[in-house]
């Protein structure tokens with residue numbers, strides 16, 4: 415396939431940035447999207463030009479670093495698929511593809527397609543952990559947990575912290591991410607001990623980082639590569655009300 419790419423190039427945070435046009439020739443449908451960009455970068459280096467900076471690590475849909483908006487949709491619009499797992503067979507010969515970074519106030523652009531997602535780390539640092547003494551591995555297995563609760567905790571734990579939910583939200587809200595992290599721990603006996611404090615400090619950290627509020631657009635659920643549902647936001651809200659309201 416021969417493709418026309420429009421890629422966001424931005425030297426640093428202060429640079430206004432712009433879309434630049436590139437031709438990608440002889441692209442195999444079996445290449446991943448990132449392999450296609452690797453080849454383009456090799457071509458740019460050979461021509462003495464600056465390669466395109468983009469984030470990636472596992473290339474297996476696990477780490478959540480491959481943050482690109484492709485044709486206006488975070489992760490490119492293939493259901494439950496991260497950019498690294500997207501393949502060029504999704505596109506047609508002659509297509510034009512627009513590639514941009516996550517766009518949200520809390521995610522400043524570092525360079526080209528790379529954004530600073532440390533705001534998500536600050537939410538986790540605020541309360542996304544268990545500090546109670548919970549014993550060894552065998553102790554955890556000795557505590558019986560109802561199957562629906564264990565399933566819900568595991569579903570929430572699928573969140574890979576990619577930030578696509580924030581990039582898709584017109585409010586730049588991190589509610590889906592925070593809800594997944596709060597729910598994952600609140601469903602289990604080890605996490606319940608600190609659940610009230612956790613939901614308060616994590617939502618405070620979310621607002622301090624500059625994320626907006628949820629107004630039920632559901633765009634987050636539509637782009638989440640791990641199928642995290644907005645029902646987790648309802649769980650977050652219930653945990654928040656329980657923690658804040660006097661008994």
Ligand code: SF4
Pocket residue numbers: 478572573574575576577578579580590591594634637638639640641642
């Ligand atoms: S909820 Fe989904 S879209 Fe949001 S950070 Fe987690 S995995 Fe990514």
Ligand code: FES
Pocket residue numbers: 469470471472473474475476477478479480496497498499
């Ligand atoms: S590079 Fe790890 S999820 Fe895409």
